[in-house]
Amino acid sequence: MRAIWKGAVSFGLVSIGVRLYSATEEKDIRFHQVHRTDGGRIRYKRVCSVDGEEVSYDDIAKGYDLGGGEMVVLTDEDFADLPLTTSRAIEVLEFVPADQVDPILYAKAYYLEPEGTATKPYALLREALSDVDRVAIVKVALRQREQLATLRVKDNVLVLNTMLWPDEIRTPDFDFLDEDTSIRPQEKAMAESLIDSMSGDFHPDTYTDNYREALQEVIDAKVEGREVVAPQEEEPAPAAVDLMAALRASVERARAARGEAGSAEPTPITSARSARKAEPAKKAEPAEPAAKKTAAKNAPAKKAPAKKTATKKAEPAKKTAARKAPAKKTARKSA
DSSP states (O other): OOOOEEEEEEETTEEEEEEEOOOOOOOOOOOBBOOOOOOOOOOOOOOOOOOOOBOGGGGEEEEEEEEEEEEEEEOOOHHHHHHTTTEEEEEEEEEGGGSSGGGGGGEEEEEEETTTTHHHHHHHHHHHHHHHEEEEEEEEEEEEEEEEEEEETTTTEEEEEEOGGGGGGGOOOOOOGGGGGOOOOOHHHHOOOOOOOOHOOOGGGGOOOOOHHHHHHHHHHHTTOOOOOOOOOOOOOOOOOSSHHHHHHHHHHHHHHHHHOOOOOOOOOOHHHHHHHHHHHHHHOTHHHHHHHHHHHHSSSHHHOOOOOOHHHHHHHHHHHHHHHHHHHHHHHHH
């Protein structure tokens, strides 16, 4: 890695020399604009809109648009006179609990490496931050802009997270926030059940950028002269007739994906009326779901889910009938 900035962390009367490295890198596939017929790169010229002449870099300045065709021109000398007191320092302002910093404020992350003999004070700040479970609020000037940031510890390294200023966060102004939306208790309970069935620990390595992988496959196929094969699209799930039915179906799908034993019996999504009739029965007899779970565990017809998967791929129209089959077997057994 190449350092993009050198300076010092100002921690009380302690100064810790550090080098700054970008902690992230974009993996997006980049393209150039080219001429469609021969692949030639498209070039742009810097042309003045007033006289139509091409302008060299030495003659380019920054302009602030006042509106109405008026422009204030600023030169490098104007920027050099600005009072950036934190130009070569990361000034620690205070230490706050980490959960008080809203993630919406975070912009970009950088690693800090101790420079020269600064290893010991660097380690001191690192260990102290880890023990108190707080982050340092700092100010730093990067790329001619003063920024608010946090200092925290990750993998035994101090990490600088630049933040947006409070006035850069937009206030959500949506009409639906003023609407009176009533949520039924059973809908909320079913939504919480869905969240519970999909809960787990976060492992970022398990997620991949499917679009980038497919795009790279297209590029590789073009290079090798192979035929570009379109990826197979997943079969869309059937549309649910109401919110409760959709939540119930989502819970069943999440449990089936996790392979949980003793999950609730799937409810066929046939009509809103049947879904509503099923709700009071479950609510009035809380012990009934447990009994159904036990019956489902002991029932020999445990291979039904495998049949349902095969039926879904081969004969989409018969999926509802395949779902109802376990219910008929249970009825005969109890009779």
